[in-house]
Amino acid sequence: MVGAGRDERAWVRGAQAGSASDFEALFRAHWPRAYRAAYLVVHDAAAAEDVAQEAFLAAVRALDRFDSRRPFGPWLHRIVVNRAIDWARARALRREVGAGDAIAEAPAEERGDPTAPLSDDVVAALASLSPDHRAVIVLRYVLEYTPGEISRMLELPRGTVNSRLRRGLDALQGAVRTEEEQ
Template identity: 50%
Template sequence: MPESGELPALAPAVRGSRRERSDAELIGAVRAGSAAAAETLVDRHWDRAHRVAFAILADPHLAEEVTQESMVSILARVGRFDTRRPFEPWLHRVVANRALDYARARARRSQVHRLVAAPASESGSDPRLVEALAALPPDRRAVVVLRHVAGYGTNEIARILGIRRGTVGSRLRRGLDQLRSELEESDG
């Protein structure tokens, strides 16, 4: 120990080993064939990706399936990802698009276009809100979810869904108006 009573500085290798690897570093390792890096990347982003899928689908089992398929798809296409860009918006775009595909397919197969709302204990939300959200058309639901569940701004949502900012704004406004109307009806 130095005479001044100060602790010696940690060696850079020790400090660096405790640092969490960035998404870009993990993606580089996945590209090199690291299964551990793939697992870390999936573990890091699973919960938020699952929340996006669940909020769009209002079905925990389908959300699990969509999240899993999205992660497999992302890992298969990770070589195409530009590591200069943030990973999570790309992932959420894949999840949201896949969830929308599932929602559309389910709506086509069913005469009832209303999705079954999950119990409030699973979503952490008021069951009336979950039910009202499930009643939204999938394109509006995706925008509302990405804004108010995942916390993205208008520009980010436009990039994630591949639509124009104005379209995001109109879908968000109409979706929120419909939610408000559904909730007022359930109170009335």
């Protein structure tokens, strides 16, 4: 895990004590995966930036209460992924009630060019999954958590996590296969 271990604990303690450089080290260690995870769940660069930024701001607000003996990553990633799920669900809802049409018609530049760089078939297939399934896939294969850890982070039964992983993988493989056949 990125940032895990002694360095990370030292950065957390330093940041809690007011060391801006330790806080910066913590940020730089965790930003890439936090942003990538958010991006792969929401498939919108601007929204991913908002999600990751809000997660880090939440981390700042809660920094003094954070137990520095515990790893920082899972705590941050839990916020990122849950907020990303909320955002993706809200966007899906907006589409259902029609507002999404306007978003879909807006120039790519205005809405953060959501899927333009997702040329990889796997990622395109990931976009076809529900936000909840995407989140589980991202937690497992991007952030490398075990199903048990994912079940605790998302407050889901372990069986639900396993089934979402299985169904997500099946859907991904099916989608990739379909695209390969076309």
